[in-house]
Amino acid sequence: MTYFIKADRFLLENEEKQGGYLKVSNGRFGSFVETIPHNTTIVDWSGYTVAPGxxxxxxxxxxxxxxxxxxxxxxxxxxxxxxxxxxxxxxxxxxxxxxxxxxxxxxxxxxxxxxxxxxxxxxxxxxxxxxxxxxxxxxxxxxxxxxxxxxxxxxxxxxxxxxxxxxxxxxxxxxxxxxxxxxxxxxxxxxxxxxxxxxxxxxxxxxxxxxxxxxxxxxxxxxxxxxxxxxxxxxxxxxxxxxxxxxxxxxxxxxxxxxxxxxxxxxxxxxxxxxxxxxxxxxxxxxxxxxxxxxxxxxxxxxxxxxxxxxxxxxxxxxxxxxxxxxxxxxxxxxxxxxxxLGRDNELGSISDGKIADYVVIDDNISVQAAAVAGEVKYKKERK
Known part of the structure; x- marks a missing residue:
């Protein structure tokens, strides 16, 4: 499965990236793009920040x-x-x-x-x-x-x-x-x-x-x-x-x-x-x-x-x-x-092309809104 994450901010190893789309394919992170192809799946987290699990x-x-x-x-x-x-x-x-x-x-x-x-x-x-x-x-x-x-x-x-x-x-x-x-x-x-x-x-x-x-x-x-x-x-x-x-x-x-x-x-x-x-x-x-x-x-x-x-x-x-x-x-x-x-930083721990797509969605109060393991969203906070 391939989809693109849209968010206001992404926490990367050496910076905080504003905007753009992050590709996730077959449970792993892909690269960032500014525009996406037609007929692709978008997971929209506008207003939130995406960080590594x-x-x-x-x-x-x-x-x-x-x-x-x-x-x-x-x-x-x-x-x-x-x-x-x-x-x-x-x-x-x-x-x-x-x-x-x-x-x-x-x-x-x-x-x-x-x-x-x-x-x-x-x-x-x-x-x-x-x-x-x-x-x-x-x-x-x-x-x-x-x-x-x-x-x-x-x-x-x-x-x-x-x-x-x-x-x-x-x-x-x-x-x-x-x-x-x-x-x-x-x-x-x-x-x-x-x-x-x-x-x-x-x-x-x-x-x-x-x-x-x-x-x-x-x-x-x-x-x-x-x-x-x-x-x-x-x-x-x-x-x-x-x-x-x-x-x-x-x-x-x-x-x-x-x-x-x-x-x-x-x-x-x-x-x-x-x-x-x-x-x-x-x-x-x-x-x-x-x-x-x-x-x-x-x-x-x-x-x-x-x-x-x-x-x-x-x-x-x-x-x-x-x-x-x-x-x-x-x-x-x-x-x-x-x-x-543990010698696992080549696979885990950051949002980087090719790594396993574990990620967390947080709000401005650093409160968890969603969490994904290997690209699959397994937790999503109920909206009131």
């Missing part, structure tokens, strides 16, 4: 669902819940848990993906843990923390049908550097998280093949002028990506803005959303931990932040406002940078 590479759950529920229904529920929020691609994300529970959760994701997700599409599984350090455990269960074991990881990869594309671990644990080397060799994004490593150890991990820092500033040793720590390594290392939760609670707006200026296109906006997202305040579970959400902020009984309830598009809005950077630049930190971190 958002890509959440770190999301545990939403709308009462969680990947650690270990059910295909939870995976489908997350997929369908995030599409109206402008997210067209995501990484179903696990938590530290027992080997058996992780087996079940991974198998459920694999089954749901094989059945076909009706909303946002999965681009692979993210294992957050279990190879972490207790000092910065956050909402991860330390009962299951252990040293990295690549044979164990390969068992999970087998259950996943080879779909695990990202794993987070603490680089100071015994055997971590060798694990990172093997993961990198196999094309898996080794990420640094829930760690008390110092600056030098973090650099060693990067030299070995690690390529990402998970929810920067949270769950890691902080920046100090005599020991830069994990945060210092993330901010001074141009090779590595760094995730940021821009809800105003996990990271102060000024620090988020500073990070955006330092990291540039190596910054990835994420949600780290858990099952309480889109739900009312109340009591919830994050893995095996009871969580209380009050005023939209989820915390464990010990007071630690327990993931977030952030919508990725709100993270874009927030950082756009805090940083003063143009919308097209910040938007791509939630679409193109995530894709690039």
């Amino acid at each position: 958002l890509f959440d590479t770190h999301i545990h759950g939403i709308s009462g669902h969680d990947i650690m529920d270990g059910t295909v229904e939870a995976v489908h529920g997350i997929s369908e819940s995030i599409l109206p929020l402008g997210v067209t691609r995501f990484l179903p994300t696990t938590l530290t848990s027992s080997k058996e529970d992780l087996n079940t959760a991974i198998a459920a994701v694999n089954s749901a993906v094989n059945q076909g997700l009706k909303g946002a599409r999965s681009e692979g599984i993210f294992l957050e843990g279990p190879y972490f350090t207790e000092k910065h455990k956050g909402a991860q269960n330390p009962d299951y923390f252990r040293d990295p074991d690549y044979a164990e990881f390969q068992e999970w990869q087998h259950i996943a049908g080879g779909s695990i594309v990202k794993i987070a671990l603490a680089p100071e644990r015994e055997g971590a550097l060798e694990f990172i080397r093997l993961a990198h060799q196999d094309g898996v994004l080794a990420s640094i998280a829930h760690t008390d490593a110092g600056f030098n150890r973090s650099r060693q991990a990067l030299d070995t093949g690690a390529g990402n820092f998970v929810h920067l500033f949270n769950g890691m040793s902080g920046l100090h002028h005599r020991e830069p720590g994990v945060v210092g390594a993330a901010l001074t290392e141009g090779r590595a990506f760094a995730e940021l939760i821009c809800d105003g609670h996990h990271v102060h707006p000024e620090v988020a803005s500073l990070t955006a200026h330092i990291k540039g296109d190596k910054l990835i906006l994420i949600t780290d959303c858990m099952r309480a997202g889109l739900m009312p305040d109340g009591n919830y579970q994050l893995g095996e931990f009871p969580v209380v959400m009050k005023d939209g902020i989820a915390r464990t009984e010990a007071g630690s932040l327990a993931g977030s309830t952030l919508k990725l598009i709100d993270g874009v809005k927030n950082l756009h406002e805090w940083s003063g950077k143009p919308l097209h630049e910040i938007w791509h930190r939630a679409s193109l940078s995530p894709a690039a971190s």
